[in-house]
Amino acid sequence: MALLTKKDASLILDPLADNNPITIQVLGICSALAITAELKASVVMAISVIFVLGVGNVVISLMRNVIPSKIRIIVQLIVVATLVIIVDQVLKAFAYELSKTLSVFVGLIITNCIIMGRFEAFALGNGPWKSFLDGIGNALGYGVILIIVGFFRELLGSGTLFGYKVLGDPVKMTGLYSTGYENNGFMIIPPAALIVVGIIIWVQRSRNTALIEDN
């Protein structure tokens, strides 16, 4: 990557695997449970978080020298809330359909701990460009896990992907269902997301033993 120095590139690449916000830092679990019953919702949420975290990190980073430390958490919260409301209003005016799909996520984005976590841990201490990369990287890392979880939950729970019946029709008993296969209803309820995330963490740590903490 000629555009980015090695250090800059690691800001984007680290959170994708070895410092993933969900599986390693264990942040943002709440929204990962709430909206991953469907692949489409996972993708929408991932894109929204990429935008909000990227821009938010830059804003906080630009303001980092003037924010009074006593009220920095409130300031961070206001920045996220404002950004999300702006996006929501603009979409409502110019892309109404899309805004309807997103409306469920507005509250979830504001309270997403990854966003506050990155503001607090990174943007307050680094310049805008680095903060931007860090924001994009962490949001991507979050999105990747969301999409993996959403993929398995929708496929195994509903037999569909993006709403398309990939395994055949369960009511008319075609495709895989003709062999006696049934959707696992457990996959569409939130505890299943924890189990899928757990399996991802297990696979990741067994492939990279450096990630396992000593007790």
Add this chain to the structure above:
Amino acid sequence: MAINTEKNTYTVIFACIMVVVVGSILAFLASSLSDKIKENERFEKQQNILYAMGVNENQDEGSVNFIPTDRVEGEFSNYIKEQLVIEGDQITQDDEAYLIDMKKQLSEMKNGTTPRLPLLIGEKENKKFYIIPLYGKGLWGPIWGFAALDDQMVVQGVYFDHQSETPGLGANIKQRYFMDDFTGESILDGAQYSGIAVAKGNNDPLNNTKDDNEVDALAGATITGNGVSAMISQSVNLYKGYLETIRAK
């Protein structure tokens, strides 16, 4: 940095400026976009109402396709012949009845005021449709919709929507396979206005029985489903008086 960001006065001033700046950005945005947003919401209501009476652009079995926004206003005035407002025993005509906010009317009703209930009469292929709005509670927030009835109180089509039901679970009330089940069901059980229940154990996943006042529930969305049942029976009972006169005709 020359400024001491730790001082209390600085903190207070900073907070004030921040509030004013953010407040004015949002206020400016909200007021400059509100016309456009209101227009979008109006189009959406028209699309939903037309959808309930079967005027839509659905092509395959799975997806919901409305009349596009650039044509919806024209189509709406083509198909909707009368717009009534029912206020107690009084029935008046009002061309903007469909814009009445059901949420407001229902909460006024709780306070003892007579609600203004909109009812639309549509006509398609020489058949009359009586369209009533629905409004109720889901798991996380409000759910609403429209139901189109014929003069024998058989549902001709419904449209449901929600604010924040869980994607993949409760949010599926706006999917075709759920909404289509309502078509053909009667809101009458004998002479009782019982509505249509979203039932878990009705052993009828394909919804072949149309006279049981039940449709098959969505797995994992019990509370949203119960909300739909409650919403329908509430609305049906609100309009009972007027619907009875249609049926008697």
